[in-house]
Amino acid sequence: MKKKIEEKKWRDILSEINENVTDVSYRTWFAPLVPLEVDEDAKVFYVASSNDFAIGILKTRYISIFEQAVESVFRKKYKVVIKEKTEEEIENFLKGSSGKHTQIEEKKETEEEFREEYFLNPKYNFDNFVVGSNNNYAHAVALAVAESPAVVYNPLFIYGGSGLGKTHLMHAIGHYILEHNPSSKVLYVSSEMFTSELIKAIQDKKNYNSKMRAFKKKYRNVDVLLIDDIQFIEGKESTQAEFFHTFNALYEFEKQIVISSDRHPSKLTDLDERLRSRFQWNIIADIQPPDFETRVAILRNKAKQENVDVEDDDMLEVIDLIAEKVKFNIRELESALTRIISYSRIFNERITVKFARKNLNDIFSTSDFNITCETIKKTVCKKYNIKISDIESAKRKREFSHPRQIAMYLCRELTDSSLPKIGEYFGGRDHTTVLHAYEKISAELKTNSLMAEEIRRIKDDIQ
Numbered sequence: 001m002k003k004k005i006e007e008k009k010w011r012d013i014l015s016e017i018n019e020n021v022t023d024v025s026y027r028t029w030f031a032p033l034v035p036l037e038v039d040e041d042a043k044v045f046y047v048a049s050s051n052d053f054a055i056g057i058l059k060t061r062y063i064s065i066f067e068q069a070v071e072s073v074f075r076k077k078y079k080v081v082i083k084e085k086t087e088e089e090i091e092n093f094l095k096g097s098s099g100k101h102t103q104i105e106e107k108k109e110t111e112e113e114f115r116e117e118y119f120l121n122p123k124y125n126f127d128n129f130v131v132g133s134n135n136n137y138a139h140a141v142a143l144a145v146a147e148s149p150a151v152v153y154n155p156l157f158i159y160g161g162s163g164l165g166k167t168h169l170m171h172a173i174g175h176y177i178l179e180h181n182p183s184s185k186v187l188y189v190s191s192e193m194f195t196s197e198l199i200k201a202i203q204d205k206k207n208y209n210s211k212m213r214a215f216k217k218k219y220r221n222v223d224v225l226l227i228d229d230i231q232f233i234e235g236k237e238s239t240q241a242e243f244f245h246t247f248n249a250l251y252e253f254e255k256q257i258v259i260s261s262d263r264h265p266s267k268l269t270d271l272d273e274r275l276r277s278r279f280q281w282n283i284i285a286d287i288q289p290p291d292f293e294t295r296v297a298i299l300r301n302k303a304k305q306e307n308v309d310v311e312d313d314d315m316l317e318v319i320d321l322i323a324e325k326v327k328f329n330i331r332e333l334e335s336a337l338t339r340i341i342s343y344s345r346i347f348n349e350r351i352t353v354k355f356a357r358k359n360l361n362d363i364f365s366t367s368d369f370n371i372t373c374e375t376i377k378k379t380v381c382k383k384y385n386i387k388i389s390d391i392e393s394a395k396r397k398r399e400f401s402h403p404r405q406i407a408m409y410l411c412r413e414l415t416d417s418s419l420p421k422i423g424e425y426f427g428g429r430d431h432t433t434v435l436h437a438y439e440k441i442s443a444e445l446k447t448n449s450l451m452a453e454e455i456r457r458i459k460d461d462i463q
């Protein structure tokens with residue numbers, strides 16, 4: 001008989017696994033899995049993944065840890081089968097089942113482990129929030145609110161695209177307040193959770209009054225309410241009405257309210273006008289996608305947390321490469337880095353640009369793999385406004401030799417061509433000339449940020 005896997009059981013299995021593998025492996029391989037069903041007769045435990053690479057790794061390296069975890073939770077032996085499904089199939093499956101299993105790791109953290117800690121994730125604090133021009137205003141007002149809740153900026157409304165640090169900042173505010181005033185009541189909640197608790201209270205017809213009382217008490221008896229992703233209550237009338245009363249009660253008693261959203265309040269068009277205007281009563285701070293330098297700083301920070309040597313030249317190059325490629329979502333930026341760290345540990349290989357290109361094929365488009373010396377030559381000539389025949393010639397004037405060296409450097413970096421082969425592309429030069437050009441440009445890049453910017457632009461044009 002096939003049965004659905006209970007969410008509680010799945011969480012127990014995951015936490016058992018979590019204890020037996022490193023954090024980064026856990027997040028990379030196990031956290032994204034979706035539990036499908038368990039066949040009691042055949043003793044098979046089915047899970048799904050849309051990532052065939054991850055399936056391969058799980059099957060070859062982790063299956064016994066996985067099976068042991070299942071055995072310890074079910075107290076019976078099961079064979080674990082990992083099925084490959086498309087993302088669409090997985091989404092449909094999740095829609096059909098009650099829980100959002102893919103978010104188990106996050107839920108576990110927020111709903112269970114941190115229940116006593118007012119739902120705050122200890123990883124999100126001000127100390128490890130990297131400040132750049134994209135978020136310095138939001139960071140400054142968040143800190144000001146944390147230092148003097150309900151005094152300076154109330155309500156505080158933070159908005160920005162997905163994965164840009166809104167939740168991180170909200171949790172940082174919560175931690176800071178609790179650290180300086182441990183008796184404060186800080187409540188962090190996602191609007192989704194607020195809505196689902198409200199629905200549960202409303203649906204419980206027998207205990208409606210006591211449930212609603214408990215609900216109101218929970219949300220109105222706090223000193224600080226941090227409510228995330230408010231856009232979720234758009235179009236939900238009862239939730240909006242309840243939140244309106246919660247907001248008023250807290251505001252009247254001078255309690256701090258911090259709201260986050262993926263959009264500016266004026267763009268929340270399916271929201272009650274009264275709420276929309278309240279959200280604009282005080283400070284509105286936006287978070288924009290980080291610039292290149294901030295992306296690099298975030299990645300270096302993260303690499304340090306993962307105990308990786310960030311002074312290593314190859315690692316620095318890989319960090320630059322990831323920062324060049326992933327521009328709009330810090331969650332994805334960090335995930336690319338943690339994946340490559342995890343792969344390097346699994347395959348026991350050094351992290352180099354080549355290794356990163358090979359293993360992060362989701363962030364490098366197929367065109368990255370089809371870069372040829374011809375394309376590089378053409379792009380460089382166009383950029384410096386010289387002819388192909390000039391770059392291939394023996395002319396030694398800087399206007400020709402500089403682009404030539406840059407093109408050779410890029411051929412070595414972006415293609416698999418050997419040094420002699422690259423030499424051939426540039427008018428039949430010797431491989432030592434190519435090596436010299438490569439080393440010269442590499443050395444200059446370390447000290448000359450203008451040149452680094454110049455090369456980054458050319459790479460953007462090539463890819």
Ligand SMILES: Nc1ncnc2c1ncn2[C@@H]1O[C@H](COP(=O)(O)OP(=O)(O)OP(=O)(O)O)[C@@H](O)[C@H]1O
Pocket residue numbers: 124128129130131135160161162163164165166167168169229262298330331334
């Ligand atoms: N400035 C930053 N410095 C360091 N880490 C950051 C920064 N901004 C975001 N992050 C990290 O990026 C990840 C995503 O951030 P977070 O969950 O806060 O985004 P969000 O804006 O709330 O996204 P969503 O709208 O999808 O919920 C987290 O791991 C967070 O720690």
